[in-house]
Amino acid sequence: MQISTLLLILSLIVLGAYYLGLRRSLQVAGRPGKRKHTLHSLPSYYGLLAALWSGIPAALIIVFWVAAQNTVITRLVVDALPPEYIASVGADELTLVINDIKNLASGNIISGQSGPMMQAAAERYLHLQSISRLALAMVVIALAIAGMAVIWWRITPGLRARNQVEAIIKAALILCSTIAILTTIGIVLSVLFESIRFFKMVPFTEFAFGLDWSPQIAIRADQQASSGAFGVIPLFAGTLLISTIAMIVAVPIGLMSAIYLSEYADKKVRAIAKPLLEVLAGIPTVVYGVFAALTVAPFVRESGEWIGLSVASESALAAGLVMGIMIIPFISSLSDDVINSVPQSLRDGAYGLGATRSETIKQVVIPAALPGIVGGILLAVSRAIGETMIVVMAAGLAANLTANPLEAVTTVTVQIVTLLVGDQEFDSAKTLAAFALGLLLFIVTLCLNVIALHVVRRYREQYE
Amino acid sequence: METLAVNEAALEALDQTVEITADEMDKPEFKFDKTVGSIHSENPRMVMRNVNVHYGEKQAIHDVSLDIGANEVIAMIGPSGCGKSTFLRCMNRMNDTIENCTVSGDIKLDDVNIYDKKQDVVTLRARVGMVFQKPNPFPKSIYENVAYGPRIHGLAGSKAQLDEIVRNSLERAGLWSEVKDRLDAPGTSLSGGQQQRLCIARTIAVSPEVILMDEPCSALDPIATAKIEELIDELRQNFTIAIVTHSMQQAARVSQRTAYFHLGYLVEVGETSNLFTNPSHKLTEDYITGRFG
Numbered sequence: 001m002q003i004s005t006l007l008l009i010l011s012l013i014v015l016g017a018y019y020l021g022l023r024r025s026l027q028v029a030g031r032p033g034k035r036k037h038t039l040h041s042l043p044s045y046y047g048l049l050a051a052l053w054s055g056i057p058a059a060l061i062i063v064f065w066v067a068a069q070n071t072v073i074t075r076l077v078v079d080a081l082p083p084e085y086i087a088s089v090g091a092d093e094l095t096l097v098i099n100d101i102k103n104l105a106s107g108n109i110i111s112g113q114s115g116p117m118m119q120a121a122a123e124r125y126l127h128l129q130s131i132s133r134l135a136l137a138m139v140v141i142a143l144a145i146a147g148m149a150v151i152w153w154r155i156t157p158g159l160r161a162r163n164q165v166e167a168i169i170k171a172a173l174i175l176c177s178t179i180a181i182l183t184t185i186g187i188v189l190s191v192l193f194e195s196i197r198f199f200k201m202v203p204f205t206e207f208a209f210g211l212d213w214s215p216q217i218a219i220r221a222d223q224q225a226s227s228g229a230f231g232v233i234p235l236f237a238g239t240l241l242i243s244t245i246a247m248i249v250a251v252p253i254g255l256m257s258a259i260y261l262s263e264y265a266d267k268k269v270r271a272i273a274k275p276l277l278e279v280l281a282g283i284p285t286v287v288y289g290v291f292a293a294l295t296v297a298p299f300v301r302e303s304g305e306w307i308g309l310s311v312a313s314e315s316a317l318a319a320g321l322v323m324g325i326m327i328i329p330f331i332s333s334l335s336d337d338v339i340n341s342v343p344q345s346l347r348d349g350a351y352g353l354g355a356t357r358s359e360t361i362k363q364v365v366i367p368a369a370l371p372g373i374v375g376g377i378l379l380a381v382s383r384a385i386g387e388t389m390i391v392v393m394a395a396g397l398a399a400n401l402t403a404n405p406l407e408a409v410t411t412v413t414v415q416i417v418t419l420l421v422g423d424q425e426f427d428s429a430k431t432l433a434a435f436a437l438g439l440l441l442f443i444v445t446l447c448l449n450v451i452a453l454h455v456v457r458r459y460r461e462q463y464e
Numbered sequence: 465m466e467t468l469a470v471n472e473a474a475l476e477a478l479d480q481t482v483e484i485t486a487d488e489m490d491k492p493e494f495k496f497d498k499t500v501g502s503i504h505s506e507n508p509r510m511v512m513r514n515v516n517v518h519y520g521e522k523q524a525i526h527d528v529s530l531d532i533g534a535n536e537v538i539a540m541i542g543p544s545g546c547g548k549s550t551f552l553r554c555m556n557r558m559n560d561t562i563e564n565c566t567v568s569g570d571i572k573l574d575d576v577n578i579y580d581k582k583q584d585v586v587t588l589r590a591r592v593g594m595v596f597q598k599p600n601p602f603p604k605s606i607y608e609n610v611a612y613g614p615r616i617h618g619l620a621g622s623k624a625q626l627d628e629i630v631r632n633s634l635e636r637a638g639l640w641s642e643v644k645d646r647l648d649a650p651g652t653s654l655s656g657g658q659q660q661r662l663c664i665a666r667t668i669a670v671s672p673e674v675i676l677m678d679e680p681c682s683a684l685d686p687i688a689t690a691k692i693e694e695l696i697d698e699l700r701q702n703f704t705i706a707i708v709t710h711s712m713q714q715a716a717r718v719s720q721r722t723a724y725f726h727l728g729y730l731v732e733v734g735e736t737s738n739l740f741t742n743p744s745h746k747l748t749e750d751y752i753t754g755r756f757g
């Protein structure tokens with residue numbers, strides 16, 4: 001029986017369990033009108049409980065069975081091969097043989113020659129597989145029905161079905177959040193361990209304080225110039241430069257437009273302008289990157305030349321400008337929210353003292369909203385630091401240590417990409433450096449986010 | 465901003481003890497003829513004649529005329545939604561900040577029409593200050609809260625002068641002794657009653673002539689309320705005060721004259737002692753005997 005058929009049958013049983021649980025609860029409670037007992041929970045909870053009990057164990061069995069099935073069957077097939085034959089082939093070759101058996105079983109072309117022994121093994125493989133499927137189907141159906149039956153017997157008016165259902169749902173929720181947290185921890189740990197491997201090859205101080213970044217380590221041992229330089233300072237300087245330009249563009253424009261939208265614009269303008277501004281946030285960054293590389297960068301170069309400056313064809317300025325535009329909606333919509341949540345009574349208080357509109361905004365509304373605005377800006381900064389596409393396309397790859405926005409620079413994220421693009425094994429200092437960069441980037445943005453959330457939270461406490 | 469204003473109106477509506485609907489006006493017992501009692505005052509400071517206020521299509525104040533005398537406290541009472549706040553907000557043009565609100569009629573402060581085109585609302589609001597229902601100190605220090613008005617109106621020439629104004633205002637609001645050691649603490653760190661007295665200090669710091677108070681004690685406990693009432697009585701020496709209140713005891717305690725509003729009409733106005741003991745209009749009597757509201 002195919003797995004999909006089995007799943008279909010299982011869901012039918014689960015549906016049936018729901019219905020039967022519901023009926024059973026009504027039955028034990030007696031007919032409407034002359035109720036013998038009052039049920040502890042609503043009837044649908046009894047149905048749900050029966051459905052969960054019949055569905056969950058069966059589903060778990062399917063998952064584990066499918067996960068283990070392959071290994072077990074392969075093992076059995078190998079055990080059935082003549083022991084002399086196994087001894088004659090090495091361990092490496094054995095995996096090839098197993099592959100051949102599987103291919104033979106599914107009717108594909110095989111690499112070795114297919115003797116009668118191989119044919120027998122392939123048949124055995126198929127046979128075991130069908131037994132396994134049948135057994136799974138029987139176990140699952142039996143389990144589902146058993147679960148349903150257990151609840152059927154247990155349903156009495158006093159059964160606390162609602163509490164049990166809620167407990168099961170709560171457990172499921174906890175499981176989901178645990179998965180999310182464990183994934184995060186897993187990612188962080190893997191990055192951390194790879195970084196530690198990297199720091200065994202390149203000392204941490206050289207990495208953190210080196211002024212030179214050229215990770216061209218030899219791929220073959222006999223290659224010349226087999227040493228690379230892993231100083232991260234130019235990358236961070238580049239990141240800082242571009243992010244600063246981006247924030248110089250985004251903060252004033254975003255904040256001003258938020259102030260205009262929340263304090264000056266009338267309803268009609270606001271209803272149109274706000275969604276339009278937020279469309280900016282929906283543009284994929286690669287599109288911004290194209291825009292930066294094909295439109296803004298040449299424009300910057302030409303206007304630079306026009307006033308007699310030499311501008312690299314890829315420049316930090318072009319990337320920063322476009323990144324700033326990308327970030328505007330973050331700042332404007334976050335600021336707009338906090339400005340709107342400043343209570344009207346504060347504005348009234350200022351107007352009542354004779355403050356003008358601009359005085360009220362500058363001296364009362366903005367100070368009241370400031371913590372929230374700062375939080376929004378910090379979130380935007382970490383977004384700018386993590387941005388990659390725009391920089392790859394518009395700022396170049398040259399790791400220059402410069403503060404001149406007209407030169408090409410590169411950033412941490414871009415270097416991570418270039419280090420990992422291509423066909424290398426993950427054991428040279430060059431590829432491992434990507435993990436060290438990732439770790440550093442993670443720590444920096446984590447700090448920013450923690451600060452931002454803290455600031456925003458403090459603000460919330462004040463006005464709710 | 466709009467949604468906030470609407471929400472507050474909605475919240476206020478929830479607070480209302482009595483819901484008065486428009487069709488109640490059609491009930492036979494309410495046929496408005498003219499205001500009972502004397503709307504005049506011997507020594508008028510503010511003179512209002514035939515004031516009408518609309519929110520969009522909806523009329524909230526109908527043809528109200530009233531004088532407010534110098535150094536008197538006038539209380540405005542009436543069921544929720546009868547237009548007390550609306551009327552009060554006409555006196556310093558706070559209604560200007562509400563988008564669809566139109567005011568017509570004559571409102572004069574010391575014989576000058578405050579709705580005149582030449583009238584600057586900034587100077588008007590310095591002369592007619594306002595204290596709100598909910599204490600609303602700015603997110604600044606206690607000192608800065610009080611210094612804010614004098615600063616924007618340029619009332620103090622030097623730091624020393626400003627210090628003096630702040631101290632004086634806090635003293636007159638009866639708050640100085642409680643906060644003199646922590647003028648740098650945020651205004652929001654005070655208790656509700658203290659915050660409201662801070663707002664009063666903030667208002668009197670710009671030396672207004674008239675102070676409007678819209679249910680200034682409705683968010684306060686009885687002890688804080690008693691303090692504010694005491695304060696109002698003292699402030700009468702120097703200011704003219706119009707206070708909206710939903711508490712008739714409070715009106716009786718602090719005011720010299722009382723005006724009773726009903727569904728946007730000024731039904732009766734008179735000496736406080738008289739109006740409470742011997743109301744002339746049936747509606748006033750119903751209200752103060754607790755038949756409604």
Ligand SMILES: Nc1ncnc2c1ncn2[C@@H]1O[C@H](COP(=O)(O)OP(=O)(O)O)[C@@H](O)[C@H]1O
Nearest residue numbers: 473519524543544545546547548549550551562
């Ligand atoms: N901003 C507003 N927009 C529209 N209608 C309003 C607004 N403020 C008040 N009103 C209406 O005007 C009437 C008087 O309101 P208000 O002056 O607040 O009454 P009170 O202060 O006596 O409770 C009410 O019917 C209210 O619904």
Ligand SMILES: [Mg+2]
Nearest residue numbers: 548549550678
């Ligand atoms: Mg009111």
